[in-house]
Amino acid sequence: MPPEAVDSWILTIGNEILIGRIVNTNASWLASRLTLLGFRVARIITVPDDVDEIAEEVGRAVARARVVVTTGGLGPTYDDVTLEGVSKALGRRLTINKHALDMVRRFYSDKGLKLTEERIKMAMLPDGAEAIPNPVGAAPGSLLDYGGTLIISLPGVPAEMKEMFTSHVEPRLRELAPNVVIVECYARIIGVPESSLAPVVKRAAGSRKEVYLKTHPKGHELEGPVIEVRALASAGSIEEARVKALSVVEEVVSYARERGGKVGEEGCTG
Amino acid sequence: MPPEAVDSWILTIGNEILIGRIVNTNASWLASRLTLLGFRVARIITVPDDVDEIAEEVGRAVARARVVVTTGGLGPTYDDVTLEGVSKALGRRLTINKHALDMVRRFYSDKGLKLTEERIKMAMLPDGAEAIPNPVGAAPGSLLDYGGTLIISLPGVPAEMKEMFTSHVEPRLRELAPNVVIVECYARIIGVPESSLAPVVKRAAGSRKEVYLKTHPKGHELEGPVIEVRALASAGSIEEARVKALSVVEEVVSYARERGGKVGEEGCTG
Numbered sequence: 301m302p303p304e305a306v307d308s309w310i311l312t313i314g315n316e317i318l319i320g321r322i323v324n325t326n327a328s329w330l331a332s333r334l335t336l337l338g339f340r341v342a343r344i345i346t347v348p349d350d351v352d353e354i355a356e357e358v359g360r361a362v363a364r365a366r367v368v369v370t371t372g373g374l375g376p377t378y379d380d381v382t383l384e385g386v387s388k389a390l391g392r393r394l395t396i397n398k399h400a401l402d403m404v405r406r407f408y409s410d411k412g413l414k415l416t417e418e419r420i421k422m423a424m425l426p427d428g429a430e431a432i433p434n435p436v437g438a439a440p441g442s443l444l445d446y447g448g449t450l451i452i453s454l455p456g457v458p459a460e461m462k463e464m465f466t467s468h469v470e471p472r473l474r475e476l477a478p479n480v481v482i483v484e485c486y487a488r489i490i491g492v493p494e495s496s497l498a499p500v501v502k503r504a505a506g507s508r509k510e511v512y513l514k515t516h517p518k519g520h521e522l523e524g525p526v527i528e529v530r531a532l533a534s535a536g537s538i539e540e541a542r543v544k545a546l547s548v549v550e551e552v553v554s555y556a557r558e559r560g561g562k563v564g565e566e567g568c569t570g
Numbered sequence: 571m572p573p574e575a576v577d578s579w580i581l582t583i584g585n586e587i588l589i590g591r592i593v594n595t596n597a598s599w600l601a602s603r604l605t606l607l608g609f610r611v612a613r614i615i616t617v618p619d620d621v622d623e624i625a626e627e628v629g630r631a632v633a634r635a636r637v638v639v640t641t642g643g644l645g646p647t648y649d650d651v652t653l654e655g656v657s658k659a660l661g662r663r664l665t666i667n668k669h670a671l672d673m674v675r676r677f678y679s680d681k682g683l684k685l686t687e688e689r690i691k692m693a694m695l696p697d698g699a700e701a702i703p704n705p706v707g708a709a710p711g712s713l714l715d716y717g718g719t720l721i722i723s724l725p726g727v728p729a730e731m732k733e734m735f736t737s738h739v740e741p742r743l744r745e746l747a748p749n750v751v752i753v754e755c756y757a758r759i760i761g762v763p764e765s766s767l768a769p770v771v772k773r774a775a776g777s778r779k780e781v782y783l784k785t786h787p788k789g790h791e792l793e794g795p796v797i798e799v800r801a802l803a804s805a806g807s808i809e810e811a812r813v814k815a816l817s818v819v820e821e822v823v824s825y826a827r828e829r830g831g832k833v834g835e836e837g838c839t840g
Contacts, residue, residue, distance in 0.1 A: 315782060318611040319802065320602025324594055327616075332590025341588040342623070346597075346614040349784075353612070376765035377785055378772035408765075411792045418768035438765065438791040457787060495646035495678075495708065498688035502648035512585060514619075515647055517727060521708040522681045532589065 305340035305534070306478055308367035311357055312346040313382045314456055326371045326461055333465065336570065338477040338534060339367060349373060354385025362389065362449050366476060369469075372456030374439040376418040382453055383425060383442055390446055392426040400424075400431035400440040407438050432468045436460040443472065450476065480534040483541035485549045487566035488518070489527045489556045497527060500555040504548045510534065511548045526564075529553070542568055575610035575804070576748055578637035581627055582616040583652045584726055596641045596731055603735065606840065608747040608804060609637060619643060624655025632659065632719050636746060639739075642726030644709040646688040652723055653695060653712055660716055662696040670694075670701035670710040677708050702738045706730040713742065720746065750804040753811035755819045757836035758788070759797045759826045767797060770825040774818045780804070781818045796834075799823070812838055 310330050316322045327344045334341050342365060347357050354373070361368040373382030387394040400423035405415055413419075422439045425431060432441030432452075437460045442453040452469050454461045489497070494517045505513040512532040519526035531548040535541035545568065553563055580600050586592045597614045604611050612635060617627050624643070631638040643652030657664040670693035675685055683689075692709045695701060702711030702722075707730045712723040722739050724731045759767070764787045775783040782802040789796035801818040805811035815838065823833055 316784060316786065316800075317598070318601055318614060319605040319782075320598045320600070320611070321800075323598045324614075328587070328590045328593045330590070331588055335589040341590070342618060344588060344594075344616040348612060375787070376768040378768065378775060379784060408792070413763070413792070416765065418765045422765075436790075437787075493683070495686065495688045495692075498646040498648065505648060512589075514586060514649060516586065517645070517707070520706075522678070522683070530586075530591075 305338065306367070306476065307342045307365040308334045308339040308369065309342055309361040309365040310334070310344045311354075311361060311368065311370040312344065313349060313354060313370055313372035313385075314346070315349050317346045318348060326456065326458055329458070329462065330369055330371070330465065333470070334367070334369070334473075336482055337470070337473055338480040338482060339473075349379040349381060351381050351384045351388060354382060355388035358386050358389035358451070362446060362451065366449055367473060368449065368451045370451070370453045371461050374422065374441065374453060374455045376422055376438070380421075386442070386444070386451060386453060387426040390426060390444075390451075392428060394424050395427055396420065396423050397425040397429065397431050403431060403433055403440045404438060432464050434460055434464055435467070436463050441468070443469070480536065481538050481541050481570070482532060482534050483538060483545050483568055483570040484530060484532045485542065485545035485566075485568040486528060486530045487549050487553050488564035489529060489553065490562045490564055491525060492527065492556045492559050492561035493521050493525045494527050495521065496559060497552060497556060500552050501529075504551040508544065508548050511544050513548050538570075541570070575608065576637070576746065577612045577635040578604045578609040578639065579612055579631040579635040580604070580614045581624075581631060581638065581640040582614065583619060583624060583640055583643035584616070585619050587616045588618060596726065596728055599728070599732065600639055600641070600735065603740070604637070604639070604743075606752055607740070607743055608750045608752065609743075619649040619651060621651050621654045621658060624652060625658035628656050628659035628721070632716060632721065636719050637743060638719065638721045640721070640723045641731050644692065644711065644723060644725045646692055646708070650691075656712070656714070656721060656723060657696040660696060660714075660721075662698060664694050665697055666690065666693050667695040667699065667701050673701060673703055673710045674708060702734050704730055704734055705737070706733050711738070713739070750806065751808050751811050751840070752802060752804050753808060753815050753838055753840040754800060754802045755812065755815035755836075755838040756798060756800045757819050757823050758834035759799060759823065760832045760834055761795060762797065762826045762829050762831035763791050763795045764797050765791065766829060767822060767826060770822050771799075774821040778814065778818050781814050783818050808840075811840070
């Protein structure tokens, strides 16, 4: 990623990921959105449902990133302790947030249900946090500006997380995001082993520090090798980013062609 | 997870995960296997292809876990730097491993290809590491016993990673693993909001510290709520683990039934 990138960290809270029952699709969705906004995602960390372990990773994230997004652990059960962890990491108190309480109260009272201790718990946010409305489920999110670092906590249910990120978080992140456009160009090279391409990949990457170049082996190294070459570039405009990314891909492609390689699918996205 | 559990950390190396292009299915596969072997997976961390960032997370992992598994970054290209990061974290030199070099040489010479700088690079392991044969691709893995902590580095290509883990790593981990069996029991509760179940979930979890109990909302909190209750227990035998897990699930189920809940699918696995 380009050196001007602003760092973001994604923290996924939940034992269900750590025992391998659930694949962490929330993190890849968020990583893709943050990347397209121009942030560098420097870590994705899955943490157990444990206040101290959450606080530890939030503390590290806040010290190093401008944007920290957590998912999971906002619900009504005893092991939903994400905001307790966030509060502990930042030395803030966890208190009832008036707006969050209104959201939770409205959610349940529409069905004639009362507030209980477990429902009120979902309205407890770190001191100074803003409540993020949840148009899909019960638990509000939390957005906290901590000395210029935004700490955003969203539920783990994908439909809730995505809706809240898109409607409420993304507009806020655009204010922080570097003013860049991201374009990715790719080509599929057939018939040349990855180890034979390695020298040109190194050279092409070295000549263009602001382009992130990577090869992905898609077949067997020797029996019918297929290598996907991908270059991600950021710039002030789509055209500029595209030219940067394409020039790097083309350097690898022409080297491969000289060595008998064929080129399959190629193109750019972003 | 039970207190007797032995900690393991999973480190996924690769920018392609951090930009959201690839979902981290390697980590969930490994997490599931490590859990079934009796380990507690305490972290899953995705790290960029950067020597210092890899070294930082390997250093933390080694200080706290008995088993550290890394995937990705073992290939021939300039950004495959996992073992450089591992070596740096442990203060070991990265040197050509004789067995690894034999593996790499054989892999290429079968097709009449010579060793090049990039191919030899795949045979460089931290001093003292064992080479893990790769029956699917070119890059050998690395297994290092560092004062009783095993650091295992596998390729990122899923077919290679899984084959190497199953054939070579799992037998070694069984020697380290606590001698326990893991059973998970579950029930699907229909018609009771998660927030209404929260008190019994807290009580049931508190009464059985060695069982890991969790509820997963699968529907809307109020409009047709569906809650999956899952209890994971470890014990010396399948029967014992099953009894522990079932008793906790049943406590939640009977509470839900008293409140008009219906029970859908239920059972145990493991």
